[in-house]
Amino acid sequence: VKKVLVTGAGGFIGRQSLSPLQAAGYDVHAVSLDIPAGSPDGIAWYTENLLNENVMSSLVDKIRPTHLLHFAWYAVPGKFWNAEENLDWVSASIALTKSFHRAGGKRAVFAGTCAEYEWSQAVCDETSTPLRPANLYGICKNSLQQIVTPYTKMSGISSAWGRIFHLYGPHEAPSRFVPAVIRALLTNTDARCTKGDQLRDFMHVSDVAAAFVALLSSPVEGPVNIISGKPVTLADVAGLIARKLNNSGRLQLGSIPAPPNDPPIIVGSSKRLNDEVGWHPARSLEQGIEETITWWRNNL
């Protein structure tokens, strides 16, 4: 039986991974500080703090998972880029990986980030783009990847590292770009945005979670971009939302300046995900935005 330990299972991505994991035949053991409302039946929940190494180690010994899907990290919007907590999660993730090995684990997938790449490059590619992160979050994720990749290999664990780009969907922090625009236009207030010519790759969080489940079930090793491969500008995304809500009047592109050092382009190659993992997103951007608008209508 395939028994998966999912960390950060109550988080933005983690909570969307539970049903796909069950559908793929996993016995799902989920750890999180809190159990999210409306989670599917049949999940074994553990409300524990993984930063406590003794607690984490006992938990892994008790569950003895064959598979590990590690989403947990410090993720407070606006603060996580350079928070000291990034360092704690490097140590906790190292300890978790060692515990998983001691407990007989066989396959592990970790959540990485596009922030590991040097952003001056046009298209982030897993094998050729330099890893030169510009912030502590990217540095810590990249350092962890450098460590767990050889460690898992020498420990007989098959592992992969999914690099997340931009995402949106249910339960996203309201201050972030997509929810901020949707909520403003839904409540008929001004959606004040930058000019919006920044090029990004957006994926619905349910697709991101499904991609991780597909990666976990595949034999693919090493870094894999979790990405649609279809770059859009922020103005495209905001315009799509405004069109769906029939409220272009309140969309004020160019009314605030872009943050300093905001990279003009963060896009990447989806080749490994599409061709090696054999996975493609279920939703177009339009479908994903429609679903997300519906969710926010019910959760304003």
Add this chain to the structure above:
Amino acid sequence: VKKVLVTGAGGFIGRQSLSPLQAAGYDVHAVSLDIPAGSPDGIAWYTENLLNENVMSSLVDKIRPTHLLHFAWYAVPGKFWNAEENLDWVSASIALTKSFHRAGGKRAVFAGTCAEYEWSQAVCDETSTPLRPANLYGICKNSLQQIVTPYTKMSGISSAWGRIFHLYGPHEAPSRFVPAVIRALLTNTDARCTKGDQLRDFMHVSDVAAAFVALLSSPVEGPVNIISGKPVTLADVAGLIARKLNNSGRLQLGSIPAPPNDPPIIVGSSKRLNDEVGWHPARSLEQGIEETITWWRNNL
């Protein structure tokens, strides 16, 4: 008053750093699993295991050092290159650095390694040589450097990272190259060596320790090679030992094969150490080898 916490203070390099630190005016607080015999008077010793995070944290809070000189790591000869313990020392070193910051620390120097560099490059240079370590030891040291450099900067701690190349001297593990040749020739048994055309940079451990003390007392930040800048072949070193001991007959160069993947060249630039730190080794290789032979005569 300058108060330094030295970790690994009983180790091969750490024990040689204590007198130079005192001479440079530091109040020296030394932590180690054991207190080495013959250590200088006036050192405050703490026999603690830094891998125990609670113990380490209490110790730092008690001492409240202004300076940190971090040598401690897993260093069992032959085993350290790919040992799992490297991962533990990444976590312990992160926790130590955070504790040092919380306790008000101002200047930290960490022991790095030439194994952080890609060894296919001819001359390892701090700014231009790619960091592409070939073993877990180099990977973990490099990952730690990637993390502590920005973390110390944003925490208001001045920090540097001394990359150690090859070294020799008193108390070296007997199985290693220089002691093995000296001990064989001293006892008139065969010194079976590889052909010895590997190019390396050797420094006497007392000079290595003195270089770290100079680096600690300087304002230089970032990676600095701890290196003589005068490459020699292993055959040169072995030949020098044989000459000093008048026993060339027992030196059998080429009688064993070089280990697989033994890099032909591991050398580097001493420019930052010489020009920015303003430090040069006190001993020539010949003087250092003479001192080391004398030490082994008394410690066979």
